[in-house]
Amino acid sequence: MDQHTFDLSKIGAGLPVARSQAQLERAARTGAMVVTAPPGTGKTTFVPPLVANVVGQRIILTQPRRVAVRAAASRLAQLDGSELGERVGFTFRGERRVSARTRIEVVTPGVLIRRLLSDPGLEGIAAVVLDEVHERSVDNDLLLGMLAELRTLRDDLTLTAMSATLNAQAVAELLGGSEIVYVPSVLHPLQIDYEPFAGARLDQRGVTREYLSHLADVTLAAQAQAQAQAHSDNESDALVFVPGAREVDEVVRLLRARGGSVDVLPLHGRISSKEQDRAVRGRLKDQPHRIVVSTSLAESALTVPGVRLVIDSGLSREVRRDAARDMTGLVTVSASRSSAEQRAGRAARQGPGRTVRAYSEADFARMPAEAPPEILSADLLDAALVLAAWGAPGGRGLSLLTMPPTGAMDRAEGVLKSLDLVDGSGRITPQGTKVSRLPTGVRDARALLSGATELGDAQLSAEVVAACSDDHRASDADLVGLLRQLRTGRAPGAKRWQHEARRLERLAREAVEGDERTGSTTLTTATTDAVGTVVALARPEWIARRVNSSGRAYLFASGTRAAIPEGSSLQGSEWIAVYEVQRAEGRSADGTGAVIRLAAPLGEEQAIHIAGSLVAHTRDARIESGRVRVRERRSLGAIPLSDTPVTPRDTDTGPAIAAHLREEALAALRWSDSALSLRGRLALIHREVGEPWPDVSDSALLDSLEDWLGPDLRTLRADASLHGIDVTSALRRLLPWPEAARLDELAPERLRLPSGGSARINYETDTAEHTGPVVAAKLQELFGLAESPRLVDGRVPIQFHLLSPGRGPLAVTSDLASFWNGPYAQVRKEMRGRYPKHPWPEDPWSAQATALTNRRLRQQ
Incomplete structure (x- = not known):
């Protein structure tokens, strides 16, 4: 066999995936x-060397986590x-x-x-093999899109996407209609049992201690049973899945505390590479049975x-x-059924194996x-x-399995602009290019580079970023x-x-080599403030100021509030730069809903220097006791810096009145009868006809x-009165043209009465209890x-409020014919004696409508 070729018969020995070798080679x-291919078929072990043999050159294999990278590379090298x-x-x-001889390089997606x-x-690089793409991490999704475009x-680059569970068709289409190879699973018998927990698995702090204790009990009982039933010495090692590193360490502690001859091992990304290798290496014959407690990284990425x-x-x-709090973090949730099936x-x-689910079938x-x-x-x-950096700002123009949400991407691009990493059109800046190539997150990389230049201390910047990240x-x-x-070696790790x-x-140092130092002496401070400076360079919007001297709460420039832990040495710091915040409730959060987990003191000058783009100057004009009062305010984002009263200008009046109206509502204006009438007329027409007639409700x-009051507000002097505004003229600015010519036809101000006089039409503006246009008139005039x-x-019919000669109410009706033929007789009987000088004919249909008395009528 050629020395550059991998021996697939040796590597694939006993692996189910090797049975599909011919199909895989043809597709590659x-x-x-x-x-x-389902878990256990050996795809991670067999497919990369097969692809390397097909292309004959160097290839790259991705694994989702560092533990899996090391394990996959070690296994392949061993075979x-x-x-x-x-x-x-x-x-x-x-x-x-x-x-120089490497044919297969295993890397994380980020690398x-x-x-x-x-x-x-x-x-x-002749080929790339992307493994575990079903996990749908952001990096995996980006890689698929970038490599498909590449x-x-x-056309000489060979691409392979692999997964245990996968929407294969969607990925194949993204890769240009590639062939799909389905590797059949190995059907070993699998027994699934349930051992539900009677209490709560989760509370506000995460996984409950009681549930972790339940997991430990179930594990020991199940392994004891497995050892008793095992046909060989190699059939009773256990793998326990918990959500995170904290839970791994706690379950390991509980299992070890219960004693026994079992070797209990943790497996997560925070332990040393030596400990990781020990967990994934397998048990030797003379070693005790093992229980490996792992996060989800053992779910599909490694065996x-x-x-x-x-x-x-x-x-x-x-x-x-x-x-709302501008925080992103990992939260503990119920796993998916797909995940549970992979674990099983x-x-x-x-x-043959057994899975015990420490929850119910209903769960x-x-x-x-x-x-x-x-x-x-x-x-x-x-x-x-x-x-x-790839040339597809916001993902525009790049094919992805799932496009990023517009709102979240807009926020991210806004932060990049504030950090000077992209320009106004979203194109990457020279500083952004340097940051994008560093093997850390954006904020850490920005702090690392800016700290090395502005602070002039690459060593301190690196130490801070290494500690935080x-x-x-x-x-x-x-x-x-x-x-x-x-620094003294007393902290773990x-x-x-x-x-x-x-x-x-x-x-x-390599990235900023040749750059001139841009920092000023304001950033060359004592070490205590310098640490905070590096943190602030990573997250300027998380610069925070103490709310009051006696409390633990801090107000962030972003508007978030969070508290430092009780007894923290940060208590005396008025300003801090925050790196990590965690949602929390109760006393620990001091009523803020979040707890600061990592921060450093910061001077006010440094804060303002670093977050200069967040510094804002505003003039706040308000109406107080009928007069315009103005305060000039300076703030660092949401953090107030100064608040000073100043003399009002004419230009302050309009904004002050506008703000006053929004707070006090439109009743603060002086509404004349004509203004009320016009508003009522417009309200009626808008209600019945709609556009283009304007909505004149309070909210609208x-x-x-x-639009309607602005011109008046802009011409007011500082000593002007709000009551001096002509509201009628202002409302007329809302009239639509040419439709406005029909205003008097559709909703006239007055109604001509049969008596020859006229009456004002009252247009009800209370839309909640609208009764329609109303005319109040003497009964005799109708x-x-x-x-x-x-x-x-x-x-819309007019509703009449029929009045006595003394202007007292007699009846309300929108149906005059029914009134004349019915209730009028009773009204006549009651009123003719009280008002004998006025006409009360038996037949109102033939009587002359009049506003005059009987005597005046006879004199005509």
């Missing part, structure tokens, strides 16, 4: 394929019989083991994205050998964004079918910069104290931090204040009128 030669880093190597953040941004053509320019028993918590971590399948990879039925794509709920800041945390949230412990800080410092008039006149082209 077409240039693109989608491989869907190939070569040293790790020779024919098979790997790269992830902080570690790289490759050589490949940054390589594409630095080398869009992927020179020297392949239109490089833990020897496992025939799975205990599933039914919980997972998913990204959730709290837009781990027990039957190598033979399983309520699980969502699939986990939603991360792009729908994640903070898209990093993705937005990647897309801008690698899960090092202080119980009192004080970053300065945490750095002190890390200090060696890892030192290695990462040195690496970031080297990258920062307040919304359109500038003799002979059989039908109520109708307005708005006959749509």
Whole structure:
């Protein structure tokens, strides 16, 4: 066999996927394929070397997490019989083991994205294999779109997408209609049992201690049963799935505390590579039985050998964004049914297995079918910069499995502009290009580079970013104290931090080499403030000021409020720069709804210098005691800096009155009879006809204040009165033309009466209890009128309030004919004695309508 060719018969021995070798080779030669294979078939082990043999050159394999990268590379190198880093190597953040002879390089999606941004053509790479694309992380989705676009320019680039569960057709279409290879599963018997928990699995703080204790009990009982029933020594190792690293450590502690001859091992991204290798290596014959407690990374990305028993918590971590508080984080939620099925399948990879779900069948039925794509709920800041660097700002013009939500992407692009990483049109800036190529998130990279230039201290910037970005945390949230412990080696993970800080410092110096230092002496301060300066450079909008000297609450420039932990050494700091916030309730949050988890003190001058784009000057003009009062305010975002009373200007009057009207409503204006009449007439026509006749309700008039009242407000002097505005003239600005010519025809101000006189028409403006247009007139002036006149082209009848000669109410009617033929007789009987000087004819139909007395009528 050629020394450059992988021995597929050796690598694929015992792997179900090897039975599909011919089909896989045929599909790979077409240039693109989608491989869907259940867990346990060996696709991660077999397909990459097969593709490498087909293309004959170097290929890249992606794995979703660093643990899986190392495990996949180690397994392939072992099967190939070569040293790790020779024919098979790997790269992830902080570690790289490759050589000139490397044929398969295993990387995380983030590493490949940054390589594409630095080398869009992927020179020297013949193929890319994307594994576990079903997880639908933002990076996986971006990679699919970017590589599909690259392949239109490089038809010699072979692309393969692999997954255990996958919408294969959608991915195949994205890759240009590639062939789909379905690898059949191995049908080992799998027993699924349920051990539900009577209490609550989750509370406000996450997974309950009681449920974790239940998981430990179920695990020990199930493994004891498995050992008793096992046919061989290799059939009773257990794998326990919990949602996060904290839960892994707690369940490991509980299992170890219960004793026994079992080797209990954690598996998550925070433990050392040595501990990770131990967990995924498998048990030797002379070692005790094992229980591996893992996060979801063991769900599909890697295999833990020897496992025939799975205990599933039914919980997972998913990204959730709290837009109101500008916070994104991982939250514990119910896993999907698809995830639960993959976890269960781990027990039957190598033979008959058993899965115990530590929840009820009803809980399983309520699980969502699939986990939603991360792009729908994640903070898209990093993705937005990647897309801008790729030349597809906001994802426009790039084909993706799921397009990013418009609102979230707009917010992300707005932050990039505020950090000077993209320009006004969304194109990446030179600084943005440097940031996009650093192996950290956007905010950390920006702080690293700006700290190295503006602060002039690449070492400190690297130390701060290394501490913040690698899960090092202080119980009192004080970053300065945490750095002190890390430097002296007293904090957990200090060696890892030192290695990462040195690496970031080297990258920062390389990135800014040749740049002139742009910082001023305001950023060259004591170390305490310098730490806060680096943090503030990462998140200017999370610069915060203490609300009051006696409390723990801080107000952020973004408008968010959060509290430092009780007893924190940050208590005396008026200004702080915040790196991490977590939603919380109760006493710990001091009534703010969130707790600050990592922050550093900051001086006010530094705060204003760093967040200069957030500094705003406003003039607030208001009506107080009938006069215009003005205050000039200066703020850093939502944080007030100064508030000073100043002398009003003529230009302040209009805005002050407009604000006053929005607060006090339109009743603050002086409404004349003509203004009320005009508003009522317009309200009636709008109600009956609609557009273009204007809506003159309170809410509509307040919304359109500038349209009808603006010209008056702009001409008012500082000493002018609100009552001096001619509201009638202002309302006439809303009249539609040429339709306004029919205003008097549709809704006249007055009604001509049969007596020859006229009466004012009252137009009711209370739309909640509208009774229509009303005319109040003496009964005698309407003799002979059989039908109520109708307005708005006959749509609305006038309602008459019939009055006595003394202007007292007699009747209300919109149907005069019915009144004359009925109630009039009773009214005549009661009124003729009281008002004998006025006509009360028996027959109102034939009587003369008049406003005169009987005597005056006879004199005519």
